[in-house]
Amino acid sequence: MSCxxxxxxxxxxxxxxxxxxxxxxxxxxxxxxxxxxxxxSGKTTLLHHLVGLALPTQGSSTTLGQSAAxxxxxxxxxxGIVYQENRxxxxxxxxxxxxxVASFYPVWDADRQCHLLEQLQLDPKARVGTLSTGxxxxxxxxxxxxxxxxxxxxxxPVSALDPIARQRLLEFLLDLLREDHCTIVISSHILRDVEQxxxxxxxxxxxxxxxxxxxxxxxxxxxxxxxxxxxxxxPEHFDETFVRDQQxxxxxxxxxxxxxxxxLDSFKAKHRVDIAAGSLNLERIFPLLVDSDQ
Numbered sequence: 001m002s003c004x005x006x007x008x009x010x011x012x013x014x015x016x017x018x019x020x021x022x023x024x025x026x027x028x029x030x031x032x033x034x035x036x037x038x039x040x041s042g043k044t045t046l047l048h049h050l051v052g053l054a055l056p057t058q059g060s061s062t063t064l065g066q067s068a069a070x071x072x073x074x075x076x077x078x079x080g081i082v083y084q085e086n087r088x089x090x091x092x093x094x095x096x097x098x099x100x101v102a103s104f105y106p107v108w109d110a111d112r113q114c115h116l117l118e119q120l121q122l123d124p125k126a127r128v129g130t131l132s133t134g135x136x137x138x139x140x141x142x143x144x145x146x147x148x149x150x151x152x153x154x155x156x157p158v159s160a161l162d163p164i165a166r167q168r169l170l171e172f173l174l175d176l177l178r179e180d181h182c183t184i185v186i187s188s189h190i191l192r193d194v195e196q197x198x199x200x201x202x203x204x205x206x207x208x209x210x211x212x213x214x215x216x217x218x219x220x221x222x223x224x225x226x227x228x229x230x231x232x233x234x235p236e237h238f239d240e241t242f243v244r245d246q247q248x249x250x251x252x253x254x255x256x257x258x259x260x261x262x263x264l265d266s267f268k269a270k271h272r273v274d275i276a277a278g279s280l281n282l283e284r285i286f287p288l289l290v291d292s293d294q
Contacts, residue, residue, distance in 0.1 A: 002029045003062075004151055004183045005050050010059035012045055012207075019045040021207040022059070027185065027200075029150075032177065034198035034215070034282075035187040038290060042207040043187045044084060047155050050185065051081055064151070077105065080144035084155040086136055090129030094139055097128055098146075105147040116142045119168050134161050141169065145176060152176070154186040158193055166193055173197050195282040203289050211289055219279045222288055225255040225264075226276040240267065244288055256280070258288065 005027040012020040019042045027033055035043050048054035049061045052068040061068040064075045088097060094117075102108035117124055120138040131139065141157060158166045170193055176182060177197075188194045201218055203211035211218065222244075227234065233250035242260040246253055260267070268275055280288075 003027070004029050004064060005185070006060075006062045007046075007049065007056075008060045008062075010049060010056045010061055012042075012049070012054060013057045018207055020049070020056075023207070023209055024059075025202065025209060025212065027183065029183050030181055031200050032173075032184045032198045033186070033200045033202055034194040035185060035202050035204065036189075036191065036194070036282075036286065036289075037204035040206075041204040043204055044155055045207075046204065047153055047185065047187060051079055051153055052076075077147070078150040080147070080149035080152045082137070082140045082144045082152075082154045082157045084159075086140040088128045088136065088139065090127070092128050093124065094122060094126050094128060094131075095124035097139065098124070098142065101143050102146065107147055109146045109148060113142060113146045116145075116172065119172065120165060134165065137161060138165070148180050148182075150180075150182050152182055152184045154184065154188075156188055157186065158188060158190055166190070170196055191283040191286055192281065201282070205290065210292065215282070218282075218285060220261065221259050222280045222285045223257055223260070224278045224280055224284075225253075225257055225260075226278070227253040227255060227271075227273045229271075229273055231272045234273065235271065238271070244291070256284075256288065258292075 003026055005025070007023050007025045010020050010023045011018065023046065035046065037043050045054060049056065049068060050063055052063065052071040055061070055069050063071060064078060066075050089100070092100065098113060122135055122138045128139070137157060144152060158169055161169060173184065174197060186194060186198065199215055201211055201213055201215050202209060228251065234253050238246055238255065242257050242263060243255050244258050245256040248254050264275060264277065
């Protein structure tokens with residue numbers, strides 16, 4: 001499978017501050033990658049390297065087979081970007097701004113534009129400078145996808161949207177995958193939304209990659225065990241290293257475990273318990289990833 005983005009040993013410093021620290025990452029085509037991490041972990045800096053808005057202090061960054069420093073019209077025309085803070089020509093109306101940006105692309109899908117204006121309930125006659133933060137995000141999305149990009153980079157695209165608009169956006173992104181077979185990299189703190197569309201997770205912590213894994217593998221790694229005794233009562237504390245969190249009573253305990261799939265039978269035999277195992281969603285996995293990297 002072709003590689004869309006590749007970072008090799010990328011370090012990025014701003015003065016004395018290190019935003020990225022020896023990051024190596026490969027993103028193949030037609031993946032939907034969720035980029036997650038705490039504030040200040042380096043997510044936006046990493047995204048900027050993918051599209052050539054930032055260049056490494058050390059290491060190399062390649063996009064669509066081209067060094068990020070040498071991206072030209074051909075490569076940039078295949079990329080769609082939604083920034084965390086978009087910059088528009090505020091004196092234009094929404095319709096004028098769409099027409100202006102469309103003029104730079106040889107192909108512009110007017111039907112998709114109309115569909116999104118209606119779905120996201122964005123008034124084409126509204127002055128751009130008067131748009132709310134949420135409506136400005138909607139405009140940024142429409143501008144990013146109507147030229148049918150091969151790669152879509154989204155930096156907190158749903159943070160200012162209401163729940164209905166967020167759900168419509170996610171539904172559109174799924175349609176986009178079916179129609180364009182594009183690669184999507186999405187950075188977001190709203191993990192329940194991210195989980196609906198991604199198939200791969202990259203977790204950044206203090207400028208380093210802590211996890212680079214499929215979502216399926218990550219959810220197999222972490223799970224919740226509801227433990228009940230078959231004989232007597234439960235111990236006050238389980239000291240197995242894979243138990244990351246535990247709470248409960250002598251008759252039932254809730255354990256969060258990390259990488260314990262092969263230990264279930266031996267754990268049951270040792271403690272004489274029954275276990276009901278369940279998966280964790282990304283929102284519950286995230287604090288465990290943060291704690292692992294402390």
